Amino acid sequence: MNWWQAAVADGRLYLLGHDPTRSAELESVSVDSWNESRGLAQPTPTSLADATPALIPNQLLCVSGDIAYVAVGRGQVPADKGFLPAQNWTLRADELRTGRTIWTRVLPQRARGSRKLHFLAAKVTGDYLMTLQTLSKTQTHLVVRDIRSGAVRWETPCNVSVPEALRSELAMDGTYVYLGGSQLQVLRLSDGTRAWAWATRLGRIYGRRR
Numbered sequence: 001m002n003w004w005q006a007a008v009a010d011g012r013l014y015l016l017g018h019d020p021t022r023s024a025e026l027e028s029v030s031v032d033s034w035n036e037s038r039g040l041a042q043p044t045p046t047s048l049a050d051a052t053p054a055l056i057p058n059q060l061l062c063v064s065g066d067i068a069y070v071a072v073g074r075g076q077v078p079a080d081k082g083f084l085p086a087q088n089w090t091l092r093a094d095e096l097r098t099g100r101t102i103w104t105r106v107l108p109q110r111a112r113g114s115r116k117l118h119f120l121a122a123k124v125t126g127d128y129l130m131t132l133q134t135l136s137k138t139q140t141h142l143v144v145r146d147i148r149s150g151a152v153r154w155e156t157p158c159n160v161s162v163p164e165a166l167r168s169e170l171a172m173d174g175t176y177v178y179l180g181g182s183q184l185q186v187l188r189l190s191d192g193t194r195a196w197a198w199a200t201r202l203g204r205i206y207g208r209r210r
Contacts, residue, residue: 009063014096016060016070048072048094057083057115061091061122061131067147068094069129071107071118083110089118093129093150103150108135123170128153128189130170130177142179144192154192 005016051058051072059071075087089107094100107118120132120140129145133155143155158179171178176195179185184198 005060007060007063007068010065012063014060014063014068016058048092050074052077052087055087057089057110057117059117059119061119062124063096064124064147066096067102068096069122069124070094078113080113082112083114084112085109091118091150093147103148105145105150121170123172125172125189126174130172132158132170142177142187142192144189156187156192 007014048058048070052074055073055075055077057071058073061069061071063069069091071089071091073087073089076084078084087109089109091105091107093102095102110116110118116134118134120134122129122131124130124147127147129147129150131143131145132140133143134140140158141155142158144153145151146153172189175189177187177189179187186195186197187193188195
Protein backbone atom coordinates (compact mmCIF):
# COMPACT_ATOMS: atom_id res chain seq x y z
CA MET A 1 0.00 0.00 0.00
CA ASN A 2 1.29 3.45 -0.93
CA TRP A 3 0.14 6.27 1.34
CA TRP A 4 -0.31 9.63 -0.35
CA GLN A 5 -2.10 11.99 2.01
CA ALA A 6 -3.35 12.19 5.57
CA ALA A 7 -6.01 14.10 7.51
CA VAL A 8 -6.97 14.14 11.19
CA ALA A 9 -10.48 14.72 12.54
CA ASP A 10 -12.23 13.85 15.81
CA GLY A 11 -9.37 11.73 17.13
CA ARG A 12 -8.95 9.61 14.01
CA LEU A 13 -6.26 9.56 11.34
CA TYR A 14 -7.41 9.20 7.72
CA LEU A 15 -5.05 8.03 4.99
CA LEU A 16 -5.56 8.09 1.24
CA GLY A 17 -3.55 5.40 -0.47
CA HIS A 18 -3.66 2.74 -3.11
CA ASP A 19 -2.71 -0.83 -3.78
CA PRO A 20 -2.17 -1.29 -7.55
CA THR A 21 -4.11 -4.55 -7.40
CA ARG A 22 -7.18 -3.00 -5.74
CA SER A 23 -9.42 0.04 -6.03
CA ALA A 24 -8.53 3.38 -4.45
CA GLU A 25 -9.23 3.29 -0.75
CA LEU A 26 -9.57 5.75 2.08
CA GLU A 27 -8.49 4.11 5.31
CA SER A 28 -8.99 5.27 8.89
CA VAL A 29 -7.28 4.41 12.17
CA SER A 30 -7.39 5.90 15.66
CA VAL A 31 -4.60 8.40 16.20
CA ASP A 32 -3.88 6.91 19.62
CA SER A 33 -3.44 3.44 18.07
CA TRP A 34 0.04 4.40 16.86
CA ASN A 35 2.85 2.47 18.47
CA GLU A 36 6.46 2.98 17.41
CA SER A 37 7.29 -0.71 17.71
CA ARG A 38 4.33 -2.06 15.71
CA GLY A 39 3.11 0.87 13.60
CA LEU A 40 -0.56 1.57 12.96
CA ALA A 41 -3.36 -0.69 14.05
CA GLN A 42 -5.40 -2.44 11.34
CA PRO A 43 -7.07 0.27 9.23
CA THR A 44 -10.75 0.28 8.31
CA PRO A 45 -10.91 0.77 4.52
CA THR A 46 -13.58 2.62 2.56
CA SER A 47 -13.41 2.08 -1.18
CA LEU A 48 -13.53 5.19 -3.36
CA ALA A 49 -15.73 3.81 -6.11
CA ASP A 50 -15.15 4.88 -9.72
CA ALA A 51 -11.65 6.22 -9.04
CA THR A 52 -8.43 5.22 -10.79
CA PRO A 53 -6.13 4.44 -7.86
CA ALA A 54 -2.75 5.02 -9.53
CA LEU A 55 -3.48 8.66 -10.40
CA ILE A 56 -1.09 10.65 -8.22
CA PRO A 57 -3.26 13.84 -8.34
CA ASN A 58 -6.05 12.12 -6.33
CA GLN A 59 -6.48 14.27 -3.22
CA LEU A 60 -7.86 13.76 0.27
CA LEU A 61 -8.86 17.36 1.01
CA CYS A 62 -10.24 17.16 4.54
CA VAL A 63 -12.50 15.16 6.85
CA SER A 64 -15.33 16.59 8.93
CA GLY A 65 -17.57 14.42 11.05
CA ASP A 66 -18.25 11.26 9.05
CA ILE A 67 -17.68 12.91 5.66
CA ALA A 68 -14.49 12.87 3.60
CA TYR A 69 -14.05 15.45 0.86
CA VAL A 70 -11.92 14.09 -1.97
CA ALA A 71 -10.85 15.01 -5.50
CA VAL A 72 -10.57 11.85 -7.56
CA GLY A 73 -10.05 11.01 -11.22
CA ARG A 74 -10.81 8.28 -13.72
CA GLY A 75 -8.92 7.48 -16.87
CA GLN A 76 -5.57 6.49 -18.30
CA VAL A 77 -2.49 6.81 -16.11
CA PRO A 78 0.34 8.50 -18.08
CA ALA A 79 3.96 7.54 -17.61
CA ASP A 80 4.68 10.78 -15.74
CA LYS A 81 1.62 10.17 -13.46
CA GLY A 82 0.30 13.65 -14.32
CA PHE A 83 -2.88 14.81 -16.01
CA LEU A 84 -4.37 13.96 -19.40
CA PRO A 85 -7.21 15.90 -21.08
CA ALA A 86 -9.29 12.71 -21.39
CA GLN A 87 -9.33 12.06 -17.66
CA ASN A 88 -12.53 12.79 -15.72
CA TRP A 89 -12.09 14.57 -12.36
CA THR A 90 -14.69 15.18 -9.66
CA LEU A 91 -14.94 16.71 -6.21
CA ARG A 92 -16.88 14.35 -3.94
CA ALA A 93 -18.27 14.07 -0.44
CA ASP A 94 -18.16 10.45 0.75
CA GLU A 95 -19.76 9.09 3.90
CA LEU A 96 -17.06 7.09 5.69
CA ARG A 97 -19.40 4.80 7.63
CA THR A 98 -21.20 3.47 4.55
CA GLY A 99 -18.97 4.47 1.62
CA ARG A 100 -21.93 6.26 0.05
CA THR A 101 -21.19 9.26 -2.16
CA ILE A 102 -23.40 12.13 -0.96
CA TRP A 103 -22.65 14.51 -3.83
CA THR A 104 -20.34 14.89 -6.81
CA ARG A 105 -19.22 18.00 -8.70
CA VAL A 106 -17.31 17.96 -11.99
CA LEU A 107 -13.85 19.56 -11.98
CA PRO A 108 -12.23 21.25 -15.00
CA GLN A 109 -9.96 19.25 -17.28
CA ARG A 110 -6.21 19.67 -17.09
CA ALA A 111 -3.79 20.04 -19.98
CA ARG A 112 -1.56 17.10 -20.90
CA GLY A 113 1.46 16.92 -18.63
CA SER A 114 0.11 19.41 -16.09
CA ARG A 115 1.03 18.75 -12.48
CA LYS A 116 -0.96 21.56 -10.90
CA LEU A 117 -3.33 19.98 -8.37
CA HIS A 118 -7.00 20.95 -8.36
CA PHE A 119 -6.84 22.18 -4.75
CA LEU A 120 -4.19 23.86 -2.59
CA ALA A 121 -6.14 23.71 0.68
CA ALA A 122 -9.58 22.87 2.06
CA LYS A 123 -11.41 23.16 5.37
CA VAL A 124 -14.96 22.82 6.70
CA THR A 125 -16.52 25.42 8.97
CA GLY A 126 -20.21 25.29 9.81
CA ASP A 127 -22.15 24.63 6.59
CA TYR A 128 -19.28 25.71 4.34
CA LEU A 129 -16.56 23.77 2.53
CA MET A 130 -13.81 26.33 1.91
CA THR A 131 -11.32 25.48 -0.86
CA LEU A 132 -8.39 27.14 -2.58
CA GLN A 133 -9.02 25.82 -6.10
CA THR A 134 -6.63 26.15 -9.03
CA LEU A 135 -8.67 26.78 -12.18
CA SER A 136 -5.77 27.22 -14.60
CA LYS A 137 -2.00 27.68 -14.67
CA THR A 138 -2.29 31.21 -13.31
CA GLN A 139 -5.75 31.39 -11.67
CA THR A 140 -6.53 30.35 -8.12
CA HIS A 141 -9.91 31.08 -6.53
CA LEU A 142 -11.26 30.85 -3.02
CA VAL A 143 -14.39 28.73 -3.67
CA VAL A 144 -16.99 28.27 -0.95
CA ARG A 145 -19.44 25.37 -1.27
CA ASP A 146 -22.48 24.12 0.62
CA ILE A 147 -21.42 20.95 2.44
CA ARG A 148 -24.87 19.40 1.90
CA SER A 149 -24.93 19.63 -1.90
CA GLY A 150 -21.53 20.82 -3.13
CA ALA A 151 -23.17 23.84 -4.77
CA VAL A 152 -20.95 26.93 -4.96
CA ARG A 153 -22.12 29.63 -2.55
CA TRP A 154 -19.56 32.17 -3.78
CA GLU A 155 -16.04 32.44 -5.13
CA THR A 156 -13.43 35.13 -5.55
CA PRO A 157 -10.02 35.21 -7.28
CA CYS A 158 -6.83 35.17 -5.24
CA ASN A 159 -4.71 37.94 -6.70
CA VAL A 160 -1.25 36.56 -6.04
CA SER A 161 1.61 35.97 -8.49
CA VAL A 162 2.54 32.59 -6.96
CA PRO A 163 -0.70 30.80 -5.94
CA GLU A 164 1.23 27.97 -4.26
CA ALA A 165 2.32 30.51 -1.64
CA LEU A 166 -1.24 30.35 -0.29
CA ARG A 167 -1.00 26.59 0.30
CA SER A 168 -1.46 26.52 4.03
CA GLU A 169 -4.13 26.00 6.67
CA LEU A 170 -7.12 28.16 5.76
CA ALA A 171 -7.65 30.78 8.47
CA MET A 172 -11.24 31.58 9.36
CA ASP A 173 -13.66 32.09 12.19
CA GLY A 174 -17.45 32.15 12.27
CA THR A 175 -17.61 35.51 10.47
CA TYR A 176 -14.55 36.06 8.28
CA VAL A 177 -12.00 34.30 6.04
CA TYR A 178 -8.44 35.65 6.31
CA LEU A 179 -6.56 35.29 3.02
CA GLY A 180 -2.86 36.09 2.73
CA GLY A 181 -0.86 37.18 -0.32
CA SER A 182 0.50 40.60 -1.27
CA GLN A 183 -1.92 41.93 1.35
CA LEU A 184 -4.15 40.47 4.04
CA GLN A 185 -7.70 40.25 2.68
CA VAL A 186 -10.57 39.75 5.11
CA LEU A 187 -13.68 38.38 3.38
CA ARG A 188 -17.14 37.90 4.84
CA LEU A 189 -17.87 34.20 5.20
CA SER A 190 -21.53 34.68 4.28
CA ASP A 191 -21.05 36.06 0.76
CA GLY A 192 -17.36 36.60 0.00
CA THR A 193 -17.48 40.39 -0.04
CA ARG A 194 -14.38 42.13 1.29
CA ALA A 195 -14.68 43.52 4.80
CA TRP A 196 -11.23 45.10 4.82
CA ALA A 197 -7.63 44.61 3.70
CA TRP A 198 -4.25 45.44 5.14
CA ALA A 199 -0.93 45.69 3.30
CA THR A 200 1.30 46.94 6.12
CA ARG A 201 2.67 45.36 9.26
CA LEU A 202 0.10 44.21 11.80
CA GLY A 203 0.77 44.19 15.53
CA ARG A 204 3.63 42.34 17.13
CA ILE A 205 6.29 40.34 15.30
CA TYR A 206 6.81 37.18 17.34
CA GLY A 207 10.34 36.21 18.19
CA ARG A 208 11.64 39.76 17.89
CA ARG A 209 12.01 42.34 20.61
CA ARG A 210 10.23 45.65 20.11
